[in-house]
Amino acid sequence: MWSYHNPVDVHAGAGALQALPDLLGQRRAILIAFPEAVALGLVDRLRTLLQDRLVAVETGIAPNPDVAWLAPMYERLWRDHPDAECVIALGGGSAIDCAKVMLTRTQGGRFDALLAAMQGGALPPSQGHRQLIAVPTTAGTGSEVTPWATVWDHASGRKLSLHLPWTWPEAAVIDATLMTTLPRAATVASGLDALSHALESIWNVNRNPVSMALAVTAARRIVQVLPELLASPGRVDLRDHLATAALQAGLAFSNTRTALAHSLSYDITLEHGVAHGIACSFSLPRIMTMALGHDADVDLHLCAIFHTHDGPTAIAGLTAFLESVGVSTDPQHYGISAGDWHHRIDDALRGPRGRNFITAA
Numbered sequence: 001m002w003s004y005h006n007p008v009d010v011h012a013g014a015g016a017l018q019a020l021p022d023l024l025g026q027r028r029a030i031l032i033a034f035p036e037a038v039a040l041g042l043v044d045r046l047r048t049l050l051q052d053r054l055v056a057v058e059t060g061i062a063p064n065p066d067v068a069w070l071a072p073m074y075e076r077l078w079r080d081h082p083d084a085e086c087v088i089a090l091g092g093g094s095a096i097d098c099a100k101v102m103l104t105r106t107q108g109g110r111f112d113a114l115l116a117a118m119q120g121g122a123l124p125p126s127q128g129h130r131q132l133i134a135v136p137t138t139a140g141t142g143s144e145v146t147p148w149a150t151v152w153d154h155a156s157g158r159k160l161s162l163h164l165p166w167t168w169p170e171a172a173v174i175d176a177t178l179m180t181t182l183p184r185a186a187t188v189a190s191g192l193d194a195l196s197h198a199l200e201s202i203w204n205v206n207r208n209p210v211s212m213a214l215a216v217t218a219a220r221r222i223v224q225v226l227p228e229l230l231a232s233p234g235r236v237d238l239r240d241h242l243a244t245a246a247l248q249a250g251l252a253f254s255n256t257r258t259a260l261a262h263s264l265s266y267d268i269t270l271e272h273g274v275a276h277g278i279a280c281s282f283s284l285p286r287i288m289t290m291a292l293g294h295d296a297d298v299d300l301h302l303c304a305i306f307h308t309h310d311g312p313t314a315i316a317g318l319t320a321f322l323e324s325v326g327v328s329t330d331p332q333h334y335g336i337s338a339g340d341w342h343h344r345i346d347d348a349l350r351g352p353r354g355r356n357f358i359t360a361a
């Protein structure tokens, strides 16, 4: 028996941003956007589209948002705009995850109650919540179709996760014309994050026929399109193909969750400052080596992504693909010794995401 569920109302295609006013209706919204959205004219576009329904704009979103930094924004927005029914997230994973943190109303609008829930405590008594409309400007995160927010507590060296029934976005607007100015490094990192979501969804104990179909389609498309896009970064059609693949990967892992590569990645991001999309993808060939040989159907799909029937050839294809976009697959490149790497893999296999990995079946 299996089930697949995703409640997000998806609107996609070049120009899809025009759907935003209808999706918002007469509700009031807070915009949470990446810093460059002002200079790129995107904030002005949203002001024009939404007019006085846009009641607040926050654009100081830092990568990998920290709880110490999120707290004052959270308390300010609940104090100054308690009646705003919606948050619109415009940006990459950090902007969407930050927006998810702003949805839940706690007693007195205090952040510490929400923080306690993220640290594993009880869900705060519901005081209501806002709805989220996610508008990704990168093709990678998948956060627009998942309920999870990743935030960081650098002071205690911890990665935290927020997941509540209402942190599923109400709607996702995927408009590739918003992605054409994304710099090369961010295009690579976000595209590889999506590839990691797809592969992690395939070698996953929670896989099902729908997640598999989405993930295999996504992975094949990313491997094909990302190098073409890096050669022609302004092509909207290629941006649209990559955005669709990232969406499919997000829809796949929204039901399976991630696995070993993501489990390994978080400490590497915390300790060495490696971008999430690189930290969760340089290890993929090593992890594919571990994944092959446990399920004939999974093996067939993994090999097909790289146009072969042979596992070692598929692993070589994945390694060559990563290196072709400038990503080393050697842990030592990221400051991790060979011995340390073995320990990290053993630890990750015992963690919650490691237990999603196919070898745990």
Ligand SMILES: [Fe+2]
Pocket: 141, 193, 196, 197, 262, 276, 280
């Ligand atoms: Fe990821």
